[in-house]
Amino acid sequence: MDNNWFILSDTTQIDSPALLLYKDRVAYNINLMLQIAGDAERLIPHVKTYKMTELVRMQIMRGITKFKCATIAEAEMTAKAGASTVVIAHQLVGPKIERWAQLVQAYPQVEFVSLVDCADAASAYQVVFLRFGLTANVLVDVNNAMDRSGHPVDDQLFPFYQSLFRYPYLRVLGLHVYDGNFRDADFAARKAKSDQAFAGIKVLLEQIRTAGLPEPLVIAGGSPAQTVHTLREGVHISPGTCLVWDWGYGEGLPDQPFQWAGLVFTRVISKPKAGFITVDLGHKAIAAENPIDKRVKFLNLENYRCVSQSEEHLVLEVSDWDNWKVGDALYGVPYHICPTINLYEDAFVIQNGEWVDTWNVIARKRKIAI
Numbered sequence: 163m164d165n166n167w168f169i170l171s172d173t174t175q176i177d178s179p180a181l182l183l184y185k186d187r188v189a190y191n192i193n194l195m196l197q198i199a200g201d202a203e204r205l206i207p208h209v210k211t212y213k214m215t216e217l218v219r220m221q222i223m224r225g226i227t228k229f230k231c232a233t234i235a236e237a238e239m240t241a242k243a244g245a246s247t248v249v250i251a252h253q254l255v256g257p258k259i260e261r262w263a264q265l266v267q268a269y270p271q272v273e274f275v276s277l278v279d280c281a282d283a284a285s286a287y288q289v290v291f292l293r294f295g296l297t298a299n300v301l302v303d304v305n306n307a308m309d310r311s312g313h314p315v316d317d318q319l320f321p322f323y324q325s326l327f328r329y330p331y332l333r334v335l336g337l338h339v340y341d342g343n344f345r346d347a348d349f350a351a352r353k354a355k356s357d358q359a360f361a362g363i364k365v366l367l368e369q370i371r372t373a374g375l376p377e378p379l380v381i382a383g384g385s386p387a388q389t390v391h392t393l394r395e396g397v398h399i400s401p402g403t404c405l406v407w408d409w410g411y412g413e414g415l416p417d418q419p420f421q422w423a424g425l426v427f428t429r430v431i432s433k434p435k436a437g438f439i440t441v442d443l444g445h446k447a448i449a450a451e452n453p454i455d456k457r458v459k460f461l462n463l464e465n466y467r468c469v470s471q472s473e474e475h476l477v478l479e480v481s482d483w484d485n486w487k488v489g490d491a492l493y494g495v496p497y498h499i500c501p502t503i504n505l506y507e508d509a510f511v512i513q514n515g516e517w518v519d520t521w522n523v524i525a526r527k528r529k530i531a532i
Contacts, residue, residue, distance in 0.1 A: 168425055168461055168493045171515040178491070179447035180427040181506040183406070183521065185513050187423035188217065191405050192224055194420055198392055199399060202226045206249060206381055208402025209236050211500045212424075213525035214509065217405060218243035230381070230400045231525075234261045237274065238532055239525040241265065247273040249381065249400075251338065253283050253303060253311065263294040264532045277303035277338050279313040284326055291331040298331060301338040301381065304366075307359040308343045315362035320369040327375065336378030339363055345386045349417045356383070356390045386415055408499035409459045410452075424503065426458065426494045427510075428476070430486055437483050441492055444474040448494070449501040458494040 168184070170176070199205045202225035209218060210232040218229065218240055228247035229240045237248045254262055254276050266274050278284050278300045291298040302323050305312035313319050326334045341359055346352040363380070370378055383391040385401040392399055403411055406424035428443040448458055454468045458476075465481035480486065496502040503509070504526045511519035524530065 169515060170427075170491075170512065170517065172517070173427075173491050176427060176510055176517060178427055178429040179443050181503060181509045181523075182425045182427050182493070183212075183509040183511050184423045184425070185511050185518070187421045188220065188405055191407060191420045191423060192221055192226075194418075195388075195401060195404050196224060196226075198388055198401075198418075200392065204392070204398050206230050206247070206398050206400045207405070208232075208251070208384060208400050209240055209525070211402045212406055212503055213239065213523050214521045215239055215243045215524060216511075216521045218245065221405075228398075230402070233525065233528065234258060234265065234532060235527050235530050236525040237262075237265055238530045241269040241272045241274075245272060247275065249275045249301065249338070251277060251340070251400075253277045253279055255283070255286070259286055259290045261532055262298075263290050263296055266296050266298075267294060268532060273299060275299040275301055275335060277301055277311075278326065278332075279303040279305070279311060281322070281325070284329055284332060288329045288331050296331070297333050299333050299335055300326065301336055301379065302326070302334070303338045303340075304363065306339045306341050306363065307355075308341060310340075312338075312340075315366070319362075320366055320373075323366070323370065324373060324375070334376075334378075337363065337366070337380045339380065339382040340384065341382070341387050342384050344390075345414055347414050347416060349389065352386065353390045353393075356387050360394070385411060385418070389417060403500060406499050406503075408502075409495045409497045410456075412495075422495050424496070424499050424509070425461070426496060426502065428492050428494065430488050430490045430492070431475075433483070433486065433488065434477070437481075438469065438477060438479055439483065439486050440475050440477050442474060443476040443492075443494065444472055446473050447502075447505060448476075448496055449498040449505075451501070452497055456497045458496055461493045461495065463492055 206228045208230040230249040287298045303312040344355045381398045385403045388399045388401040404420045407420040428441040432440040467479045469477040509521045
């Protein structure tokens with residue numbers, strides 16, 4: 163294995179901090195995601211991690227045509243890229259409902275879907291789509307033990323699901339079941355927790371079938387649980403981070419050998435005192451929601467400690483201070499890649515150590531056109 167795979171042959175034209183995207187590693191990760199799923203039709207990958215048109219198209223070229231997203235802008239980007247189905251994995255409120263209807267109107271060839279977990283939201287969807295003369299495709303969002311969103315798994319869940327068929331401008335497609343809280347490093351432990359939480363979904367599915375309702379689409383899990391849910395017959399999986407991976411998932415999910423494909427590039431900008439260097443990788447350049455020692459792992463630096471971070475600076479205590487000079491480059495793996503990518507307008511695409519292209523992180527915007 164090439165331990166220096168990340169090193170660029172020429173850094174003179176790349177300003178720092180920067181986001182580097184290693185295209186061949188992304189392609190490897192897409193292949194592995196397909197192997198885990200067993201079939202491109204089972205995949206509805208999430209685009210929120212990378213937010214780039216070109217990465218959606220790389221997957222479409224491999225037969226993946228259905229995607230999940232988190233924002234209207236991500237939905238618009240994915241539709242423009244050529245997706246057949248786009249699931250907006252939120253219960254939409256306020257102006258977002260009308261923007262969703264505008265997307266449906268603007269891209270009639272695309273099946274747009276959103277989530278619903280209560281009667282208030284269903285009624286709001288009905289009002290807007292009635293006005294547009296369109297149909298809102300929905301999945302019932304189920305709170306499958308994560309307690310973040312969704313209808314609880316209780317004796318009111320099936321009656322709620324059944325009630326949605328009375329809305330003439332809603333089309334009920336099935337269930338959205340996200341269990342991103344199960345992240346045990348041990349696969350057996352992760353599977354046991356996911357299986358326990360999914361037991362209520364099995365009961366719900368039986369109720370739906372017994373009632374003679376249409377066979378539901380079931381979308382379950384993200385990157386951590388994809389290896390669990392792929393074992394469930396008829397369940398679609400929606401990983402996303404696995405396309406670029408990060409230090410956090412790489413450390414916590416040893417059963418999933420995806421490759422780091424997105425790095426941050428930074429430079430030494432000061433040596434303020436003996437034993438300390440400062441790089442230009444502040445809060446504005448890497449996700450900073452975790453403790454300071456869980457934000458970045460440098461690949462070409464050993465025996466160091468992150469001391470402090472501010473908006474533009476990251477101070478490191480290093481053991482080989484004399485070996486570093488102002489202007490030297492460091493390459494880091496973010497602990498959490500999703501919000502890190504969101505901090506950059508563009509990604510520098512790297513192949514064979516060369517900068518070959520620049521891809522716009524277009525869906526970091528809250529609005530593209532709609």
